[in-house]
Amino acid sequence: MTTWVFEGTVVPAGDIARLEFGAGEADVLPGRFGVPGLVDSHCHLTMGPGENGPRMFGADYANERLGELAAAGVSAVRDVGGNRAVTLKLATTEDDGRPLVLAAGRFLAPAGRYFPGMYEPVAPEELLAAVETEIADGATWLKLVGDFPEVGPDGPIRGSAMAQTYETDLIQAVVELAHTRGARVAAHVNTPIVSELIRVGVDSIEHGTSITEQDLEALGARGGAWTPTLCASVGSHKSDTPEQEQRRRARSEYLASMLSLAVRYGVRLLTGSDVVGSVAGEVALLVRHGLTVDQALAAASTSAQEYLGLTGDGNLVTYDADPREHPAVLARPAAVVLNHRRIS
C-alpha cells in the first residue's frame, strides 16, 4: 500500500491543498493540479464504430476500453446501453483495477427503431417485464430510446422522420417502475418529444438536441440531468455536404443557447464520450459552447459523481498545467490514481 501525496490546486473547487490518502509509505505525485477522478456519464463499453453505424463487441473490447478510460483519468462510467451480458456483469462485479461501472444493460427500443444488430427489440407489451429483468440483473439505470429515424437493413435511413418509439403513458409506467425499484431512466431523444419525456419524469436526457427553455426549467426544478454528447451532436464528418455543415452550425448555436439556460435552471450537466468522443474532448466542447471551464470540469467530475451517487475517494488525476486555463491538458494527465493504485 502507498500513501499518495498531492500538493497543489484541487479543481474544479480551486482549493490549494495537500492531500494524503491511502496507507503505508508516502509517495508524492507529480502534477500541480488535481481532479478527484473523471466520470464518463454516457459511455458504451461494448460499442465501437463500424461501417454503417456502431458495432457490438464483447468482454475483451469492454476491458480494453476500460483500460483506455482509466489511463485517461476516468474513474467511473455510466454505460448507457449495449451488450448486457458484458456490461451488467461489470456493474455487478467488484474490481479495483478498473473504473467503476454503472450500467443500463440493453437498449430498450421496439423493432425497427434502433441500430440493427445493437439490440433485441422490445415490443411495447414486453417493455415493463424487460425493465424488471434489467434491474434484477444489476442495472441501476435503464436506457430508453425515446425516438429514432426509420431503419432499413443498412441502418437508419438518412432523411427519414424520427418518430417516438413508445407511447408516453408507457414511458411514464417505465419511469414509475424504475423509481419503485431504485433505478433511474436515461432517454435517448432528439425530437421535441423530449418535452413529454421530461413531463413524465425521465431522469436524464441523452443528446436532447431539441430541448427547450421550458423543458430545462422543469428538468432543473426536479434535479434532472442532461448529457448533451456534443461530440456526437455537433461533430463534423468529411463527407458532410454544405447543407449538413450548415445544419450542424445551427445546432451548435442552438445548443450553446440551451446550455447557458441549463446552468441557470440548475440542470445537472453531464459529459459523455458516446461512441465517438472523450471526456476531455467533451469538456472542451462544453467550453466552446459557452460553459465556464469550472462548470464543464464539474460536469466531468464532482457534479457527475454527486448525481450518480459516487465519491471521488481513492481517485486522483493530476496535471502539470491548470486545466481551467488550458482544458486541453485534460487529455494528458501527469498521474492517475485509481482506487488507491497508481496506474499511470
Ligand SMILES: [Zn+2]
Ligand atoms: Zn449513446
